[in-house]
Amino acid sequence: MVEGGLVERSxxxxxxxxxxxxxxxxxxxxxxxxxxxxxxxxxxxxxxETGLARTLVTTDANPAVRERVRELGLADExxxxxxxxxxxxxxxxxxxxxxxxxxxxxxxxxxxxxxxxVSDVGSxxxxxxxxxxxxxxxxxHLIPAHPVAGTEYSGPDAGFATLFxxxxxxxxxxxxxxxxxxxxxxALWEALGANVEFMTAQHHDLVxxxxxxxxHLIAYxxxxxxxxxxxxxxxxxxxxxxGGFRDFTRIASSDPTMWRDVFLNxxxxxxxxxxxxxxxxxxxxxxxxxxxxxxLFDLFTRTRAIRRNIIxxxxxxAEPDFGRxxxxxxx
Ligand SMILES: NC(=O)c1ccc[n+]([C@@H]2O[C@H](COP(=O)([O-])OP(=O)(O)OC[C@H]3O[C@@H](n4cnc5c(N)ncnc54)[C@H](O)[C@@H]3O)[C@@H](O)[C@H]2O)c1
Ligand SMILES: O=C(O)C(=O)C[C@]1(C(=O)O)C=C[C@@H](O)C=C1
Numbered sequence: 031m032v033e034g035g036l037v038e039r040s041x042x043x044x045x046x047x048x049x050x051x052x053x054x055x056x057x058x059x060x061x062x063x064x065x066x067x068x069x070x071x072x073x074x075x076x077x078x079e080t081g082l083a084r085t086l087v088t089t090d091a092n093p094a095v096r097e098r099v100r101e102l103g104l105a106d107e108x109x110x111x112x113x114x115x116x117x118x119x120x121x122x123x124x125x126x127x128x129x130x131x132x133x134x135x136x137x138x139x140x141x142x143x144x145x146x147x148v149s150d151v152g153s154x155x156x157x158x159x160x161x162x163x164x165x166x167x168x169x170x171h172l173i174p175a176h177p178v179a180g181t182e183y184s185g186p187d188a189g190f191a192t193l194f195x196x197x198x199x200x201x202x203x204x205x206x207x208x209x210x211x212x213x214x215x216x217a218l219w220e221a222l223g224a225n226v227e228f229m230t231a232q233h234h235d236l237v238x239x240x241x242x243x244x245x246h247l248i249a250y251x252x253x254x255x256x257x258x259x260x261x262x263x264x265x266x267x268x269x270x271x272x273g274g275f276r277d278f279t280r281i282a283s284s285d286p287t288m289w290r291d292v293f294l295n296x297x298x299x300x301x302x303x304x305x306x307x308x309x310x311x312x313x314x315x316x317x318x319x320x321x322x323x324x325x326l327f328d329l330f331t332r333t334r335a336i337r338r339n340i341i342x343x344x345x346x347x348a349e350p351d352f353g354r355x356x357x358x359x360x361x
Contacts, residue, residue, distance in 0.1 A: 046079050049195030049223045053081045057217055058120040062087040064112050064134055066099050068180060069151045070125030071189030074104040076222045079191045089115040091126075098186050117141040121218065124150040128157065129291035135162035135172075144169035147211050149218075151177055153238065153288070155202040155231035157295040163204060171211035175201045176234065177224060178242070182284045195223030196344060202231040239299035243292055244307055247300070249281035250289070 046052045061083035063070040070088065077083055088105040089112055090096050100108050109115035116122045116138035124134045131150050142148065148170055152158050158174045166172055179197035181188065199219035203212045216226045229237075256275065260267045271279065293300055317325040 047076075047191045047195075049192055050076060050080050051221075052079070053221065056081055056084045057214070057221060058083045060085045060087060060119045060121075062089075062109075062115045062119040062122045063105070064088070064115055064122060064124045064138075065090055065126035065130075066095065066104060066186050066189075067125060068184050068188040069177065069193075070123070071099070071102075071104055071186040072191065072193040073123060073125065073151075073189075073222065074099075075189055075191035076194060078104070080221050082218065082221050083121075087115050087119060091130075095186055102186060104186065112137045113141045116146075118143055119146060121147045121149065121214070124148065124152075124162075127285075127287050127291045128152040128154050128295045129287075131158050132161035132165060136165045139165050139167060142167065142170045146170045147214060148172050149215050150174050152295075153242065153292050154295040155200075155234045159202070159204050159231050171208050173201065173203055173207055173211050173215040174231065175199055175215055175219060176238070177219065177222075178238075179224070182280050184285045184288070192223065194219065197224055198227055199224035200227050200229060200234050202229060202234050204231070235296050235299045236302075239296055239303040243296055243300050244303045246281055246284060246289055247293065247304070248307075249278040252278050253282035 061077060063074050063086070066074055066088045067090075074086055074088060077086055085107065086105040087107045087109055088099055089109040090099065091112075096108050096110075099105060107115075112134050119142070122138060122142070124131050126134055131152050135148065138148070144167075148162075148166060149172075150158055150162070152174070153176060155174050155176060159172065163172050177194050177197060177199040179194050179199075181193075199222075201212065201215055201219070212228075216228075219226050252275075256267045267275075314326070314329070316322070
């Protein structure tokens with residue numbers, strides 16, 4: 031870790047994006063991002079703008095992504111493999127789909143220096159600790175995290191430096207995690223503009239099952255159902271999709287690999303929340319069948335208040351913003 035010393039790099043033509051602060055000194059010497067897609071490239075962009083690390087290293091399993099990252103100039107070094115990217119690095123952030131995190135951990139294990147921190151951004155946390163933890167040497171610190179910020183887009187062109195500004199990043203340290211390594215990961219996310227919250231991986235997975243995973247499943251399902259009906263209704267599904275349905279199509283266009291892995295790795299929590307969801311939707315169907323307007327009105331009043339609370343807390347724009355990714359100054 032870098033203890034002190036002023037490092038001022040000139041960033042040709044770029045000013046620090048709103049909500050990000052340029053650091054007087056880097057937090058770490060060498061930061062590696064494995065998988066510079068939407069989330070990884072956003073970390074690299076924000077790290078570049080803030081001067082978070084003296085050297086930014088990245089790699090990707092896909093050679094076309096490595097080439098694109100070079101073209102975009104997102105890192106100081108683009109390594110050919112994960113093992114080479116991780117060698118001699120202070121912090122490695124694994125930004126690949128949840129199902130590939132453990133295999134990356136296995137690939138880098140031998141090349142990590144003692145005291146290095148390995149983190150990730152996976153949308154599911156307990157499986158990362160269970161599967162990646164045993165593959166890493168005892169001399170490194172596994173401190174998983176999850177930035178609760180994203181879009182439906184993927185790849186290095188989709189990222190932007192301000193993605194994490196004023197969003198939560200949930201850090202889920204395993205039992206007996208080294209406090210200074212936990213503090214470093216928290217400081218990293220704060221430097222990227224996020225607000226940090228700590229919880230166990232199990233609690234994270236339960237909370238995110240209802241706030242993120244089941245909503246995505248519902249969106250995938252409703253768009254799938256509508257697409258099946260399209261044969262019956264001809265082009266009406268597309269023609270009249272300017273309203274609520276359109277909001278679902280945004281969510282349902284999210285990356286298939288990422289979401290397949292989320293559901294396969296958070297099975298228990300998702301099934302538990304889905305069970306509860308099914309009970310509640312059955313109650314709504316009953317209210318409609320029996321003309322129970324009061325039950326419908328009461329629920330819709332409660333949910334409207336929840337939406338307004340979220341907006342008041344500044345965590346959502348008032349209207350769906352389909353072009354959020356265009357906030358990027360790097361594109
Ligand atoms: N998209 C979101 O909204 C969002 C938000 C928060 C967290 N996450 C989590 O972040 C992670 C990345 O998501 P993303 O949306 O940035 O995905 P992405 O598809 O944009 O990028 C992932 C990158 O990882 C690379 N990759 C895949 N397997 C690899 C391997 N074995 N070794 C090296 N590179 C590999 C891919 O080629 C791709 O470039 C996922 O775990 C996801 O759950 C996503
Ligand atoms: O805004 C979106 O498009 C998202 O779906 C982002 C979202 C979410 O559900 O809030 C999706 C998955 C991540 O793990 C975190 C954030």
